Amino acid sequence: MNKFINYDEISRETWQNLYLSSIVPLTNKELDAIRSLNDEISLQDVIDVYLPLIHLVRLYKKNIEDLSFSKGLFLQKIVQTPPLIIGISGSVAVGKSTAARLVQLLLSREFKKLSVELVTTDGFLYPTAILEERNMLDRKGFPESYDMERLLDFLYRVKNSERCEIPLYSHETYDIIEDKTQIIDQPDILILEGINVLQNPQSELLYVSDFYDFSIYVDADEDLIEKWYLERFDSLLKLAENDPHNYYHQFTKMPYDEVMQLARQTWTNTNLPNLRDYIEPTRNRAEVILHKAANHYIDKIYLKKF
Ligand SMILES: Nc1ncnc2c1ncn2[C@@H]1O[C@H](COP(=O)(O)OP(=O)(O)O)[C@@H](O)[C@H]1O
Numbered sequence: 001m002n003k004f005i006n007y008d009e010i011s012r013e014t015w016q017n018l019y020l021s022s023i024v025p026l027t028n029k030e031l032d033a034i035r036s037l038n039d040e041i042s043l044q045d046v047i048d049v050y051l052p053l054i055h056l057v058r059l060y061k062k063n064i065e066d067l068s069f070s071k072g073l074f075l076q077k078i079v080q081t082p083p084l085i086i087g088i089s090g091s092v093a094v095g096k097s098t099a100a101r102l103v104q105l106l107l108s109r110e111f112k113k114l115s116v117e118l119v120t121t122d123g124f125l126y127p128t129a130i131l132e133e134r135n136m137l138d139r140k141g142f143p144e145s146y147d148m149e150r151l152l153d154f155l156y157r158v159k160n161s162e163r164c165e166i167p168l169y170s171h172e173t174y175d176i177i178e179d180k181t182q183i184i185d186q187p188d189i190l191i192l193e194g195i196n197v198l199q200n201p202q203s204e205l206l207y208v209s210d211f212y213d214f215s216i217y218v219d220a221d222e223d224l225i226e227k228w229y230l231e232r233f234d235s236l237l238k239l240a241e242n243d244p245h246n247y248y249h250q251f252t253k254m255p256y257d258e259v260m261q262l263a264r265q266t267w268t269n270t271n272l273p274n275l276r277d278y279i280e281p282t283r284n285r286a287e288v289i290l291h292k293a294a295n296h297y298i299d300k301i302y303l304k305k306f
Pocket residue numbers: 038040041042090091092093094095096097098099228229231232235295296
């Protein structure tokens with residue numbers, strides 16, 4: 001059966017011409033802001049793929065506002081439109097955080113008066129000490145390594161316009177940061193990024209999926225993602241060279257080939273099985289799938305039909 005049976009497959013060439021006329025071109029200042037997120041991002045991708053994507057989010061947002069208004073008429077009272085929540089998922093190292101930061105920047109530009117917050121689900125990983133205690137350090141990233149009840153509670157509170165304080169994760173220390181938190185205080189739009197955002201834990205009454213108004217899955221072939229994982233590992237090693245507090249510092253003291261062999265093993269034994277067993281099976285829950293080819297070039301876009 002066609003893997004994307006419930007999607008329209010749209011080539012980049014078709015997609016890039018959608019809604020072009022209504023989109024204001026990026027200014028030099030905005031282009032600089034994008035480059036400062038990650039200087040490898042292709043600005044052509046931003047123009048061809050992300051600007052129409054942001055336009056699509058605007059349509060979903062309008063739809064939700066219209067529905068709140070109609071509900072208000074029905075109930076004969078004012079119904080506040082809850083914050084819009086966007087989920088961004090995909091494999092470890094596929095480029096989710098880069099995509100999420102870009103979407104945040106472009107949404108802030110599109111909706112100048114609205115607050116657009118970004119949260120990554122890393123913060124909901126159990127701290128290393130707990131993972132060690134439960135003998136599941138090698139299960140980091142798998143569903144059981146996250147406090148999903150807490151994530152669900154957080155989403156509920158955001159939708160309910162409550163102030164939230166949530167933990168933060170550091171890739172440098174490879175653990176939850178003890179003395180730092182992130183405050184999310186009634187944003188208009190929340191972007192939630194992580195490998196598990198489309199997984200479906202349930203509390204007594206709610207499913208995580210109940211909270212998303214729009215969702216994106218970043219997709220690519222496994223071999224490419226492995227390459228990007230190893231390249232990122234190499235960059236993390238370089239950053240850690242002179243920082244003994246950095247988790248990756250220990251690896252800078254070992255022969256390079258051995259370290260890269262370890263990274264390959266982590267990919268093969270941890271991140272790849274996680275992708276196959278728990279992440280990719282959630283792909284068909286996303287509204288939009290961004291398919292990447294070599295060099296992170298987005299060649300195809302899938303939009304959910306139903
Ligand atoms: N659009 C892009 N263009 C070029 N490089 C990218 C792009 N997106 C991600 N990368 C690179 O790929 C690697 C993984 O990206 P990252 O956003 O950290 O992934 P994730 O959050 O999915 O783990 C990083 O080294 C990042 O610099």
